Amino acid sequence: MDAMRAITIPEPGGPEALVLADVPTPEPGPGEVRIRVVAAGVNRADVMQRRGFYPPPPGASPYPGLEVSGVVDALGAGVTQWSAGDQVCALLTGGGYAENVIAPAAQCLPIPTGVSVTDAAALPEVACTVWSNVFMTANLTAGEVLLVHGGSSGIGTMAIQLGREAGARVAVTASSRTKLDVCRDLGAEILIDYRTEDFVERVRAATNGHGADVILDNMGAKYLARNLDALALDGRLVVIGLQGGVSAELNLSLLLSKRAAVHATSLRSRPLTQKAAIVAAVREHVWPLLEAGRLRPVIHAAYPLARAAEAHQEMEASGHIGKLLLHP
Known part of the structure; x- marks a missing residue:
């Protein structure tokens, strides 16, 4: 053989x-x-x-x-x-x-x-991951706000570009000014250094209190509660990674009041x-x-x-x- x-x-x-x-x-x-x-x-x-x-x-x-x-x-x-x-x-x-x-x-x-x-x-992996989650599952549309955690990652850089092309306003979190500069060059408008800034406060401030319509999250448990805080009414959270842990409590009252959805997917x-x-x-x-x-x-x-x-x-x-x- x-x-x-x-x-x-x-x-x-x-x-x-x-x-x-x-x-x-x-x-x-x-x-x-x-x-x-x-x-x-x-x-x-x-x-x-x-x-x-x-x-x-x-x-x-x-x-x-x-x-x-x-x-x-x-x-x-x-x-x-x-x-x-x-x-x-x-x-x-x-x-x-x-x-x-x-x-x-x-x-x-x-x-x-x-x-x-x-x-x-x-x-293949990034295009299929972003398209299936952000568009096929979360149905991002023009005029909405997309928050991408890990904006400088392979998935993040593709999500920024596809969100921009769809007519969405893109927010990102990353760990350095260098990474955020790359995200900006790709089309992200709201740039958040997660080491020094609260992404919930930044997204709310930048959207006049509206929040994020769609969140693409690679962190899992660590960000679950704050992601829910950051969601807009009728918002959609899509969890695709567990870099921040596997288990966390979910405030169902807040989820109900926002008419929000939480999706967890694996390709x-x-x-x-x-x-x-x-x-x-x-x-x-x-x-x-x-x-x-x-x-x-x-x-x-x-x-x-x-x-x-x-x-x-x-x-x-x-x-x-x-x-x-x-x-x-």
């Missing part, structure tokens, strides 16, 4: 737990394609998996990596929309930290015109049909904006696959702005 190199996790732990090894090259099943990886995106979910807190769904690759770009080099039975040699990027359930990876054909996207094959690896564990629908919506709504030059992937740095541990160290230090990539 052919072999390839991939990042494995023999035992959970720190960045040193990421081990480059020779493993069998995967073969695509029905409805799948194999991609020769040009670049892979690094996500916080990969860090959680490495630490043993976010195991792959049943049947998924045991290797980390939730998005890649590259070239289709093998087709499974029944695949008609792609051909060998096509350049694509793809949303995965795992396995992206490798020289080759299997992806459902319906979770692949063409490389947008004007974006390099390498840079396209920064798009990786969704059924294939849901992911295919999200990818199709992203291709319809987000890809034209990329090809028109209205959006761009924000990339901080790229590392060789063998230095994946360094990429994880940089992610955990939280000094980066935008995405981190790996190159096989």
Whole structure:
């Protein structure tokens, strides 16, 4: 059997737990394609998996990596929309930290015109996460206020740009003036340094007491009560991360009085049909904006696959702005 190199996790732990090894090259099943990886995106979910807190769904690759770009080099039975040699990027359930990876054909996207094959690896996870949560779930519309926590992250930089393009007024939290300057350049109007400012007070003041219509939150428990305080009437809070803990009390009286909604979502564990629908919506709504030059992937740095541990160290230090990539 052919072999390839991939990042494995023999035992959970720190960045040193990421081990480059020779493993069998995967073969695509029905409805799948194999991609020769040009670049892979690094996500916080990969860090959680490495630490043993976010195991792959049943049947998924045991290797980390939730998005890649590259070239289709093998087709499974029944695949008609792609051909060998096509350049694509793809949303995965795992396995992206490798020289080759299997992806459902319906979770692949063409490389947008004007974006390099390498840079396209920064798009699938963030575009699908932001579009599915901010637009498909929270129904952000023009004129509303969108608050994005972690505005300088990969997801944050995409959320700012898509919110701006939708005609929303975008507020962000970040940890430094440098990060906030990048957020401003991408289209954020309300810039909040969460180390020195109260985001509830800042959002209220900047919106004449209205609050945020939609909040995209990566913190979870730590921000739950304050997010509810910051919501406008009929506001929608979407929790997509747990960096600030997993358990907190919720003031149902305040939730009722604001007619507010709290959504908690995970992209990786969704059924294939849901992911295919999200990818199709992203291709319809987000890809034209990329090809028109209205959006761009924000990339901080790229590392060789063998230095994946360094990429994880940089992610955990939280000094980066935008995405981190790996190159096989």
